[in-house]
Amino acid sequence: MTIARTTEGQARTIASAGQWRVMLPWIVALVLLLAMPFIFRSSSTITIMNQMAITIVFALSYNMLLGQGGMLSFGHAVYMGLGGFFCVHLMKSLPIPLPFLPLFGGFFGLLFAIIIGAFSTRRAGTVFAMISLGVGELVAACSIIIVAFFGGEEGVKADRTKVPEFFGVNFASQTEVYYLIAVWTFLAALAMYLFTRTPAGRIANAVRDNEERAEFLGYSQRYVRLISFCAAGFFAGIAGALFAVNFEILTAENLNLQTSGAILLVTFLGGVGFFIGPIIGAIVFTLLQSVLSLQTEIWQLYVGVLFLATVMFFPFGLTGLLAMHHTAWREGKLGVLVIPYLKMLLAGGIGILAAACFLEIMFHVRHAAVGDHAMRLFGQTFDSHTVWPWLLTGGAALIGFALVKRLAPEVKAAWDEANTPNAVRRGGKP
Amino acid sequence: MSVPAIALTDVHKSFGKAQIIRGVDLSIAPRERHAIIGPNGAGKSTLFNLITGRFAPTSGTIKLHGEEIQGRPPYEINRRGLSRSFQITNIFPKMSVFENVRCALLWPMGYRYSFWHMVSGQSELNEAADGILERINLSARRDLPAGVLSYAEQRALEIGITIAGGANVIMLDEPTAGMSHSEADYMVDLIRQVTEGKTLIMVEHDMGVVFNLADRISVLVYGEIIASDRPDAVRANPKVQEAYLGAALEAAH
Numbered sequence: 001m002t003i004a005r006t007t008e009g010q011a012r013t014i015a016s017a018g019q020w021r022v023m024l025p026w027i028v029a030l031v032l033l034l035a036m037p038f039i040f041r042s043s044s045t046i047t048i049m050n051q052m053a054i055t056i057v058f059a060l061s062y063n064m065l066l067g068q069g070g071m072l073s074f075g076h077a078v079y080m081g082l083g084g085f086f087c088v089h090l091m092k093s094l095p096i097p098l099p100f101l102p103l104f105g106g107f108f109g110l111l112f113a114i115i116i117g118a119f120s121t122r123r124a125g126t127v128f129a130m131i132s133l134g135v136g137e138l139v140a141a142c143s144i145i146i147v148a149f150f151g152g153e154e155g156v157k158a159d160r161t162k163v164p165e166f167f168g169v170n171f172a173s174q175t176e177v178y179y180l181i182a183v184w185t186f187l188a189a190l191a192m193y194l195f196t197r198t199p200a201g202r203i204a205n206a207v208r209d210n211e212e213r214a215e216f217l218g219y220s221q222r223y224v225r226l227i228s229f230c231a232a233g234f235f236a237g238i239a240g241a242l243f244a245v246n247f248e249i250l251t252a253e254n255l256n257l258q259t260s261g262a263i264l265l266v267t268f269l270g271g272v273g274f275f276i277g278p279i280i281g282a283i284v285f286t287l288l289q290s291v292l293s294l295q296t297e298i299w300q301l302y303v304g305v306l307f308l309a310t311v312m313f314f315p316f317g318l319t320g321l322l323a324m325h326h327t328a329w330r331e332g333k334l335g336v337l338v339i340p341y342l343k344m345l346l347a348g349g350i351g352i353l354a355a356a357c358f359l360e361i362m363f364h365v366r367h368a369a370v371g372d373h374a375m376r377l378f379g380q381t382f383d384s385h386t387v388w389p390w391l392l393t394g395g396a397a398l399i400g401f402a403l404v405k406r407l408a409p410e411v412k413a414a415w416d417e418a419n420t421p422n423a424v425r426r427g428g429k430p
Numbered sequence: 431m432s433v434p435a436i437a438l439t440d441v442h443k444s445f446g447k448a449q450i451i452r453g454v455d456l457s458i459a460p461r462e463r464h465a466i467i468g469p470n471g472a473g474k475s476t477l478f479n480l481i482t483g484r485f486a487p488t489s490g491t492i493k494l495h496g497e498e499i500q501g502r503p504p505y506e507i508n509r510r511g512l513s514r515s516f517q518i519t520n521i522f523p524k525m526s527v528f529e530n531v532r533c534a535l536l537w538p539m540g541y542r543y544s545f546w547h548m549v550s551g552q553s554e555l556n557e558a559a560d561g562i563l564e565r566i567n568l569s570a571r572r573d574l575p576a577g578v579l580s581y582a583e584q585r586a587l588e589i590g591i592t593i594a595g596g597a598n599v600i601m602l603d604e605p606t607a608g609m610s611h612s613e614a615d616y617m618v619d620l621i622r623q624v625t626e627g628k629t630l631i632m633v634e635h636d637m638g639v640v641f642n643l644a645d646r647i648s649v650l651v652y653g654e655i656i657a658s659d660r661p662d663a664v665r666a667n668p669k670v671q672e673a674y675l676g677a678a679l680e681a682a683h
Binding site for chain 1: 482503504505508509513514516520521522523524525529532533534536537538541542543544545546547548549550591595
């Protein structure tokens with residue numbers, strides 16, 4: 001009796017400990033989200049954070065398709081864009097308080113997801129990908145044709161301060177907008193996380209893993225995909241509404257293939273196999289975008305290279321890269337990796353920076369005004385039309401990459417060492 | 431006489447010009463353990479696929495507990511109480527063993543595609559899944575990804591997710607294929623135990639397993655059933671011996 005009670009008590013403690021472990025990241029995230037404007041006060045940082053939060057919601061919704069449902073979509077921007085366009089029009093015409101606008105955005109995203117999902121989710125794989133591409137093109141074409149709704153090339157504008165105040169807040173300042181976006185980002189992320197824990201979310205995983213088996217267990221693969229698709233459309237619509245609130249303008253760019261491709265890139269960069277992956281991807285991508293685009297005109301090239309490198313070397317994304325270190329961390333052997341990693345980072349850094357300089361010089365030669373030979377890189381001014389900068393940066397890049405190749409076996413050895421358990425544990429199982 | 435669990439009437443199936451199933455009539459009583467045997471290419475797997483809804487028959491009717499099911503999608507047939515396993519292991523490799531079984535339980539336990547229940551909070555569901563794991567002796571592997579299990583364990587898991595939903599007609603496609611003798615013996619015991627009181631239909635090549643488990647045997651040759659009878663009668667049937675069994679039977683003795 002006593003024993004039974006003890007185990008029951010222990011079970012309860014374990015259960016609540018488990019609950020805590022699940023809840024803790026969310027509480028930390030909420031506190032962090034709310035504290036951000038006190039840490040970073042400049043309005044440009046808040047602008048970046050707003051953009052980041054919108055991208056997080058969009059990427060998480062995309063991962064409902066790609067990561068959890070196994071659907072590769074090339075047209076997810078359609079649902080964000082349409083949600084956004086409807087919200088801009090609502091902002092212009094109806095007195096809906098801004099904090100409720102994302103609900104409407106979600107509704108419109110959902111509506112279009114139901115219509116398009118009804119035929120596009122019949123098959124997964126290539127068929128689904130092709131249909132999403134086609135629908136993406138179709139909607140992008142419509143956005144140019146139906147000027148009354150999409151506003152043609154200028155897009156549609158609205159003024160968020162014209163809608164009725166919400167408890168005295170008129171969302172004129174960036175910080176007020178930040179809090180609106182932050183709260184919605186938190187709610188949307190939490191809802192998307194909880195979705196993965198529901199029967200619908202679990203079966204979406206099952207259909208992704210093995211659609212045929214799921215079908216023979218009583219699940220219609222098509223219906224399961226449609227549910228995920230609609231949920232993803234709903235949250236993309238919310239992201240669109242947040243975009244509308246933040247930028248007060250939507251253009252054809254918000255629904256075109258480039259935006260759809262970018263969100264695939266963001267999600268993949270972060271890691272599709274993890275819930276937090278798209279969040280990390282969105283943060284890193286937005287930072288890269290806003291920092292790099294200020295520094296260089298060819299930032300998209302660097303992002304492209306980063307994406308290629310991710311696909312080729314870290315197919316599980318940045319989160320996967322972190323997760324790979326779990327074993328070493330559990331064994332307490334992460335220290336083994338520090339020195340080899342630092343060496344690798346140094347060599348890689350030299351190679352990457354030098355290669356980037358090389359590309360920048362090339363770009364300068366091609367695109368600078370005629371006769372403008374003076375170029376500034378990292379505080380150094382030099383003539384981009386002489387041979388030395390080319391030789392120097394090219395040579396440094398080659399040396400850097402050669403060093404990377406040289407160091408690879410050392411990192412590999414350290415990796416193996418870090419992942420070998422220290423001792424055979426009790427019970428004889430390694 | 432009660433309504434048969436499965437009744438096939440004059441079922442044909444052609445792929446293009448190739449006639450694979452050429453007029454099969456078969457009736458399997460509730461709670462019977464029925465084996466379908468036959469040489470390679472006889473159409474056993476096709477017959478399985480017709481009954482379970484993977485393919486629609488070209489003509490003929492298939493009834494499950496008296497209701498016509500031919501041409502219906504697999505998930506509808508499954509919901510009417512028929513569950514199958516596959517010749518090639520067919521599980522959810524990236525999900526945990528527990529998750530595999532739990533997924534198989536969601537529909538039959540009424541959760542369907544709900545997005546307002548949290549699976550972790552459904553103690554009835556989780557206990558049922560753990561119960562299935564215990565029955566197939568995989569409790570110790572509960573949290574491993576199903577893809578890393580040994581072959582025999584994956585086969586056991588396959589049986590587990592097949593029976594999890596409580597279907598009363600269980601169809602197993604070569605459940606002991608590729609197993610060692612001891613693994614096959616274990617599998618036969620497991621099958622016997624988990625299909626207690628249910629209708630079992632299986633395709634099997636191992637004659638030891640067939641004669642050990644089956645109440646009745648049907649012999650399928652070139653898309654036709656040439657005999658359907660009790661094991662000893664099938665064994666004695668000259669047509670069967672001529673077509674197929676002779677060599678295999680001698681090998682089994």
